[in-house]
Amino acid sequence: EDQVTQSPEALRLQEGESSSLNCSYTVSGLRGLFWYRQDPGKGPEFLFTLYSAGEEKEKERLKATLTKKESFLHITAPKPEDSATYLCAVRGNNNDMRFGAGTRLTVKP
Amino acid sequence: EAGVAQSPRYKIIEKRQSVAFWCNPISGHATLYWYQQILGQGPKLLIQFQNNGVVDDSQLPKDRFSAERLKGVDSTLKIQPAKLEDSAVYLCASSLRPPFGGKNIQYFGAGTRLSVL
Numbered sequence: 001e002d003q004v005t006q007s008p009e010a011l012r013l014q015e016g017e018s019s020s021l022n023c024s025y026t027v028s029g030l031r032g033l034f035w036y037r038q039d040p041g042k043g044p045e046f047l048f049t050l051y052s053a054g055e056e057k058e059k060e061r062l063k064a065t066l067t068k069k070e071s072f073l074h075i076t077a078p079k080p081e082d083s084a085t086y087l088c089a090v091r092g093n094n095n096d097m098r099f100g101a102g103t104r105l106t107v108k109p
Numbered sequence: 110e111a112g113v114a115q116s117p118r119y120k121i122i123e124k125r126q127s128v129a130f131w132c133n134p135i136s137g138h139a140t141l142y143w144y145q146q147i148l149g150q151g152p153k154l155l156i157q158f159q160n161n162g163v164v165d166d167s168q169l170p171k172d173r174f175s176a177e178r179l180k181g182v183d184s185t186l187k188i189q190p191a192k193l194e195d196s197a198v199y200l201c202a203s204s205l206r207p208p209f210g211g212k213n214i215q216y217f218g219a220g221t222r223l224s225v226l
Contacts, residue, residue, distance in 0.1 A: 004151075032212070032213070034214075034215075036217075041219070041222075042219050042220075043113070043200050043202075043217030043218050043219050043220050044152065044200075044217045045217070046214055046215070046216060049212070049214060051212075087151055087152075089151070091213070095165075095207075096154055096157075096165065097142075097152075097154060097215065099151030099152050099153070100151050101149065101150050101151050102151055
């Protein structure tokens with residue numbers, strides 16, 4: 001069965017303090033790894049899709065990387081508005097999206 | 110471009126009552142998904158439609174949950190009767206392409222928060 005584990009569960013950073021979120025996965029035939037951002041009371045907002053090991057994608061202060069076992073979401077010089085829950089999901093051969101429990105990020109000014 | 114629309118935003122019911130949620134996907138998106146998100150967890154897929162046909166409902170508790178997508182556009186998810194453990198946010202998502210055979214990005218609505226007392 002496909003599994004996704006995200007760590008840490010919660011992360012508190014000072015504004016400008018760079019860090020990384022981890023997503024470890026086991027999947028039968030990776031067809032895509034997805035990162036979403038979810039703000040309180042809202043649905044997940046799409047950030048990135050990665051399809052193969054070694055692939056990287058960037059958007060503003062965020063950079064996602066992928067290996068055969070895990071993905072990292074690097075946050076460079078975060079701002080308070082980056083505070084949210086970041087969800088990782090994988091799609092395998094069964095074509096279903098399997099989500100992790102998320103990392104709750106708080107950035108203090 | 111309008112996003113995925115869901116209603117109501119909030120619903121409070123007593124156990125054993127019935128409830129229905131409505132979803133209107135992004136225009137032109139043939140694939141529609143319903144997810145259940147329990148507090149502190151990631152979304153869990155309940156059912157997936159391709160146009161008006163069910164593709165995957167393996168995780169839908171069919172003794173109490175039902176869903177339909179008449180005419181291949183709007184969809185309704187129903188719970189009858191509700192249990193305490195059904196308290197969650199019900200998210201609807203849609204995608205332009207189906208998940209099999211190609212790149213697929215799901216776009217989510219804001220969800221319906223259900224509280225069962």
